[in-house]
Amino acid sequence: IRTSRVSFPGSFTAECARQHTLKILFTMPIDWETKLSASARRRPTNALKELCAPLLHKKGMVLLGGGLPSAQAFPFTKISAEFTDGVKVSLSEGKGLLSALQYNAGGVAPLREWASKLIAAKVKPLCEDWEVTLTAGSSDAIEKMFGLLVDEGDVVFTEDHTYSAALSNIRGYGGVAWGVAADHEGVLPAAFEEEIERAKKQGKTIKALYVVPIGANPSGAVMSPGRCKELYDIAKKHNLIVLEDCAYDWLQYTPDRKSKDVPGLRFGGFLPYDSDSRVIRLDTVSKFIAPGLRTGWLTGPKPFVRHFSKLSNLSTHCGSAISQSMVLSLLQQWGEEGLQAHIEKLQRMYQTRRNIVADAFDQHLKGLADWRVPDAGMFFWLRPKSLEAEKKDSRSLIPILLKHNVLVVPGGIFKAEGSDAPSPWLRLAFSYATDDDLKKGVEKLALVLKESAVASEEKEKASSS
Incomplete structure (x- = not known):
């Protein structure tokens, strides 16, 4: 960490500067190349997609490059759905159907923009070096995330009991899912410090902290803002990545069982405290729309998101553009008020x-x-x-x-x-x-x-x- 004096033009005079010593703390950004797994560092980009994708919609371009199926071969003219609240959405030839049926690098851009606006307005990341990429749901994103970060023997700290798919993926890549004692707010800070020191004494490479901060699976724990900040500071002190799986933020309840009130749309987690771009957040529509849509998004530092997108372009292509387009249409018709009403309905149920x-x-x-x-x-x-x-x-x-x-x-x-x-x-x-x-x-x-x-x-x- 370094400090720097700052000068201001205009009405902020030298006399003001003498009376008020202003300092801004700068934190050095994390070196992601040192955090990535060996396979992630070796993996080349999809050269074909890098060449072709930027030119697909260029006016006058004769497309003899990419192996794209002809739109005339698609046997669909319209895909529509009607929802329980009466909202109807449809994709047709003039409304995004053909692009949704085609290969789609990066996923449906307007949905990515919607998710980015939601994160900015409701989660409020502290750092500026973040962006959003679409995923084929959190399960796929978790597998990719650990594949990008974990080498043989690397330690990922978790609650002593945590989401079984996360454990399987950590172990599958040769990592160690290192349990930390927890209470009703999740990982205990003192125990976290203790386990970090224990792992270091054993000569382990410590890589990350994985948590489900709101409605933890399986414990149901909810991390308070204070607990998130305390754990973040410990992770920062030891240069650990924070991986937060936020599938259940949408499903929060009032503690008083006699109350009919519900919290509505609100988010917790670590991004509001992320001063140096070490937090990766996963969201999904599985718990508030439907899991079969296999649609979600990852928010994280731009260097990591680029590697995640590179891997997606070599595998799932960011998920189903049909699902993403239907989700986008629904969210657009709902608007913020409709989404809030839907979340409150789920929470009451x-x-x-x-x-x-x-x-x-x-x-x-x-x-x-x-x-x-x-x-x-x-x-x-x-x-x-x-x-x-x-x-x-x-x-x-x-x-x-x-x-x-x-x-x-x-x-x-x-x-x-x-x-x-x-x-x-x-x-x-x-x-x-x-x-x-x-x-x-x-x-x-x-x-x-x-x-x-x-x-x-x-x-x-x-x-x-």
Whole structure:
């Protein structure tokens, strides 16, 4: 970090300068070439696309270069959809259909512009060196992101339990998903510092912090602005990249279960504190429109986005332009007011389901388990006391629950490296089942946990006698 005195022209006189010592802190931008994986540094650009793409729409150009199918070969004249609120969108020959059906480097530009405006207005990145690129949904973006960053043995810090697909991709590229203790706000700063020092002492290459800051999967944790700032400062101190997976920002709820209010459209995360361009943010329409559209966007420093786009141009071409065009048409017809109304509708629906499960837990699971009521996301994170007491893994309960036709996910699926202790946790989704099934599911879970508690007590008595 360096400081510099600044001079101002005009009415800001030398006398003013003597009375007010002004300093601006400059932070050196991150050297992305040192952060990229070896494969990312080796990967050449798509030379064919670099040559042809800028010339496709040049007036008078005879296109004998790219292997583009003739638009006359496309068997579509119109693609349309009608939404539950009555909004209708369509693509036809005069309204973007042909370009959406063709190869499309970079995706649908107006959707990218829409996402950029949303990020600028609602997320408010602190740094200026950022841009947006479209993705084929967050799962594909996560795989690409870790492929661009992780080499064999590199450490990516995560919550001690985190999104299983992220773990699989980190491990798949030879990295270490290094778990850090967490609470209801996610990663604990003191534990983060401690694990960084432990990894350094072991001679590890530490690369990044991966988090789901709002409605963490599986824990449901919500990071406060203060927690995000504290973790960012630690990451900056140790020159780590921050990877934030923001799929659940759209699904936030009021803590008071008696309230009918919902938060509406608001965003959290690390970009508002990113003073030196080390944060990469993922967004997706999967949770607020539909996952089958496979549409999302990545916001990050321009050097990283260029490498991400290079990889996309050699693989998925930024996703389906048909999906992106339909999403864009819907968002344009909604406008900001319509989007806000849609988000509030979703939040009311999921908040009601969350409350149903929370009330059922209060009724049936007191004394049998510990849990927190989530303020975002789709999941309850439950710890049966019988498993914790016996230091047993929650996988032991899954066959019993399946006999009762109840499917929950054992915590071990989400467990990062760092501890050999079994995971007693269970993840329960409240997003999909009907209200009645949510109640029935909790009742059946309570029955199984009671049986587990009795067995645990009998085992303890036998061992003490």
